[in-house]
Amino acid sequence: MSKSKNFFDKLIKPFKINSSKEGQNEEDLEKIAQQEQKQFSFETLVAATKDFNPHHKLGEGGFGPVYKGKLDDGREIAVKKLSHSSNQGKKEFQNEAKLLARVQHRNVVNLLGYCAHGAEKLLVYEYVSNESLDKLLFKSNRKEELDWKRRYEIIGGVARGLLYLHEDSHNCIIHRDIKASNILLDEKWVPKIADFGMARLFPEDQTHVNTRVAGTNGYMAPEYVMHGHLSVKADVFSFGVLILELISGQRNSSFSLHNLDAQNLLDWAYKLYKRGKSLEIMDPALAPSAVPEQVAMCVQLGLLCTQSDPQLRPTMSRVVVLMSKKLGNLEEPTRPGIPGSRYRRSRRPPGFSSSHGTSGDSDSRTSESTFTNTASASASASTSALAPDPHGKRPMQG
Numbered sequence: 001m002s003k004s005k006n007f008f009d010k011l012i013k014p015f016k017i018n019s020s021k022e023g024q025n026e027e028d029l030e031k032i033a034q035q036e037q038k039q040f041s042f043e044t045l046v047a048a049t050k051d052f053n054p055h056h057k058l059g060e061g062g063f064g065p066v067y068k069g070k071l072d073d074g075r076e077i078a079v080k081k082l083s084h085s086s087n088q089g090k091k092e093f094q095n096e097a098k099l100l101a102r103v104q105h106r107n108v109v110n111l112l113g114y115c116a117h118g119a120e121k122l123l124v125y126e127y128v129s130n131e132s133l134d135k136l137l138f139k140s141n142r143k144e145e146l147d148w149k150r151r152y153e154i155i156g157g158v159a160r161g162l163l164y165l166h167e168d169s170h171n172c173i174i175h176r177d178i179k180a181s182n183i184l185l186d187e188k189w190v191p192k193i194a195d196f197g198m199a200r201l202f203p204e205d206q207t208h209v210n211t212r213v214a215g216t217n218g219y220m221a222p223e224y225v226m227h228g229h230l231s232v233k234a235d236v237f238s239f240g241v242l243i244l245e246l247i248s249g250q251r252n253s254s255f256s257l258h259n260l261d262a263q264n265l266l267d268w269a270y271k272l273y274k275r276g277k278s279l280e281i282m283d284p285a286l287a288p289s290a291v292p293e294q295v296a297m298c299v300q301l302g303l304l305c306t307q308s309d310p311q312l313r314p315t316m317s318r319v320v321v322l323m324s325k326k327l328g329n330l331e332e333p334t335r336p337g338i339p340g341s342r343y344r345r346s347r348r349p350p351g352f353s354s355s356h357g358t359s360g361d362s363d364s365r366t367s368e369s370t371f372t373n374t375a376s377a378s379a380s381a382s383t384s385a386l387a388p389d390p391h392g393k394r395p396m397q398g
């Protein structure tokens, strides 16, 4: 072989496809293309979860069971098997999931991809290792681990995640179900908002109002419960409830303090605030770590976010600005709205019963009985001029 031929061969070697490896390369390209599409094969998910082994089950929410899994490349994942109640077609599901997989933020659980296999629809999320906030805040004896610094950072992180969903993601996403159990914490206690975009994956059809995605006890903005008015301000309200829960360590939906002249957590916070005693709302577990000025500012912020009039509530961008500012510049909150409870699809005849109070209901999905005008409110949420997009894609204009 001549010198120049040798030189030429060396030059093109990296670009040459060895015929014996040609098939392999094609496979690799296919794999890359699949990853780009964010599509997972069903077999991959079966292998990752050991055939959806019950031991791998992390829990079961309103949309179906969630399994922990491990991909071949070592990544840990959480696979949500959507229950068959989603009546969305395969193509539509794939399109929506593909869009949602583009939503990427440090404070939002990353949707790695999806899988549509026969009737099965699955979502593949990054695995978030440190429990959901409700388990730490309300249920465990690990409450002390949530010192003030962590709680303050959680408030800030959720605010930034929501701001991203409302204003900075490709399509504006109204979450509709901000609550402690939808905030997951990673190993560094970074909060991540879970379950965003579910309204897009469980669309309402002509005959059914999918009230599952409508919200949860004690977190729902009154105008949404009563009149079906859906806007980003409904999320702001739920965020405000979350702030007050983080400070008090009390669940709003099951708030009870004897001898207190208050109907619910928000009412109690407002009364204390008016008397200049905001700090009395504080979870005793916070006593050693609290920074009083920050706690007082956050109580005020929680109250601003839960004001009855949605117009008066700050946008999430304002919340983020307020949190980064020097303390003491907040406006006076007006009276909080009465939070509503979840309402669900019901087979009962209209007018059977009505309740949307906050008393005694827990955050679990057992309150099937709540129904009536609120269901029609949800229906109007999908047609209301204030809610131009029933799937929570766009915020209320103006």
Ligand SMILES: Nc1ncnc2c1ncn2[C@@H]1O[C@H](COP(=O)(O)OP(=O)(O)OP(=O)(O)O)[C@@H](O)[C@H]1O
Pocket (backbone or CB within 6 Å): 058, 059, 060, 061, 062, 063, 064, 065, 066, 078, 080, 109, 125, 126, 127, 128, 129, 131, 132, 181, 182, 184, 194, 195
């Ligand atoms: N990405 C994830 N990483 C780790 N655990 C997760 C992840 N997603 C969900 N989980 C866990 O799986 C369980 C079920 O979650 P899911 O979001 O389906 O329901 P939920 O939050 O309990 O209720 P809801 O449907 O009302 O939101 C919960 O314990 C949750 O903490």
